[in-house]
Amino acid sequence: MGRILAIDYGMKRTGLAVTDELQIIASGLITVDSKDIIAFLTNYVAKEKVEKIVVGLPKQMDNTASESEIYIQLFLKRLKKALPQIPVERVDERFTSKMAFQTMIDSGLKKKQRQNKALIDEISATLILQSYLASKS
Template sequence: MGRILAIDYGTKRTGLAVTDEMQIIASGLTTVHTKGLLGFLEDYIAVENVEKFVVGEPKQMDNTASESEVYIQKFLEKLRKRIPHIPIERVDERFTSKMAFQTMIDSGLKKKQRQNKALIDEISATLILQSYLASNS
């Protein structure tokens, strides 16, 4: 079995999370500048066995696509061209940013630490991955 890598895509920063090789535990990996995302992913899969990408799918409350979906679709086209052998699945990410912020509060992070947007993105990717694992277990 290989790892599953989750992507919380953003136009500036992208949060990443990954499972262990047994696909049981989701852990935050890092946050990268979106401009360097494809290169980072290529470097990562050269070292780690990644079986699948899980990409957050932002939706409005009425279930329609969010405005950021346009940018995600462009990224997905590039990802499929550069790394065609790894399948991509989408996961509803409607409340992940709010849940990530609440997770930071619940874990006792100080206000200054909770303003770290990169950390929010990484936690959001972890929540996307946990949601995927829960729905596929």
């Protein structure tokens, strides 16, 4: 069994989270500059067995696609070209940024630490991955 990798893609930064090999626990991995994400993923997959990639699907409250979906579709084309052997699934990511920020408050992070957008992206990817795992069990 391989890991499941979750991606919270953004125009500037991309948050990543990953499961353990048994696909039980979701943990934040890193936040990468979006311009470097394909190179990072190619390198990561060469070192770790990744069974599936889960990418956040941003939607509006009325269930229509978010404006950022255009950029995510371009990223997905590049991802499929770079890693065609790994299946990709999409997961609704509504509210993950708000939930990530609340998670930071609940865990006692100081205001200065909560302003770290890279950490918010990583936590958002973890929430996307947890949502995916919960839907599969």
